[in-house]
Amino acid sequence: MPTASHLTSPRYFDFRAARGVPESHAWPGLHDHPVVDGGAGAGAGEDDADRVPVVDMRADPSAAAAAVARAAETWGAFLLEGHGVPESLLARVEERVAGMFALPAPEKMRAVRGRGESCGYGSPPISSFFAKSMWSEGYTFSPAHLRRDLRKLWPKAGPDYLLFCEVMEEFHREMRLLADKLLGLFLRALGLTADEALAVEATHRIAETMTATTHLNWYPRCPDPKRALGLIPHTDSGYFTFVLQSQVPGLQLFRRGPDRWVAVPAVPGAFVVNVGDLFSILTNGRFHSVFHRAVVNKESHRVSLGYFLGPPAQTRVGPLEEALTPARPKPMYRPVTWPEYMTVRKKAFATGDSALQMVAVDQDDDDDAQTKLANRKIKVSGEAY
Ligand SMILES: C=C1C[C@]23C[C@@]1(O)CC[C@H]2[C@@]12CCC[C@@](C)(C(=O)O1)[C@H]2[C@@H]3C(=O)O
């Protein structure tokens, strides 16, 4: 039973009551790199180096695939427009999400994420690897178990519960179809013809078995945003993520040469798509997973939604044979399941190493790589790619 003790529980920090950023939430090194604007007016230079790439799905498929290839190879992220998910539905999703976060803390804490669980309410799952706390709360759920999971937040299953479930179910239906379409475009972006992309799907059943997870982020208003961080710099671990950021921007992408954070503009109706680590593995490093973070601000709170796509837990993901090129003829990574990769990433956070590097195959060891290529033949889900 929730009691008023949630306010004194070490699990709950009452952001709304905070008058400053305590040491527990103050991050060093936040301003080591400049922040530049990634919006339409950005990149006054010749090549628009800071402008976040845009992919419009209304373009003809080869043009859209070329835009995806450029963005996935150079940025690991892009703004997705013309995706067909109605703006009115996105507005209803945002309204329901904001309503959920506005619930009193004891009610949200009814759904607190238990130790070792991936779904539930609380600090971002990644925060358990760090001594400092982030300026955010979030709620993770599996769209497949929506009605069951959401009873923890709304045990009486009243009108708010029903509306939330209905809107999220409609959203999930649209997003799952969109995810399949985008996966097809990603395969085309690897240079496959439409028929070859269909053949990859027939063999590997990537789209068919792909799972979706929704994670809602709430970044409360922050009295001293220069000291706090909404979400620590990270790469998403799965295949790819659709991020819906509300009217308040806050997502930043890391770019090298010169090192800088590019602030992603809040474009109404657009998604930001992030390439994740397992997709980088699947494409043999041709598509980059993007390092990104979320910052907070003093004026208003911010809400965002991540719709994460990835393989089923038992599927081992390794480089697709179709992604190998004359320049990179060998698989660069060993096959891993998503849970295995999460364990590697946990170690990487502890040591400061790169998780992707930790699953990389030693390219000098010819025999090793060739054996892995031979062993890597995909069987049906649950087996190796
Ligand atoms: C499917 C997932 C990706 C995610 C972990 C999760 O199981 C559910 C939440 C996701 C999220 C959202 C905030 C950032 C992130 C790193 C985290 O801590 O939880 C991502 C995870 C990820 O991409 O690895």
Ligand SMILES: O=C(O)CCC(=O)C(=O)O
């Ligand atoms: O809030 C955002 O814009 C980013 C969220 C994010 O990176 C995530 O949920 O993984």
Ligand SMILES: [Fe+2]
């Ligand atoms: Fe992320």
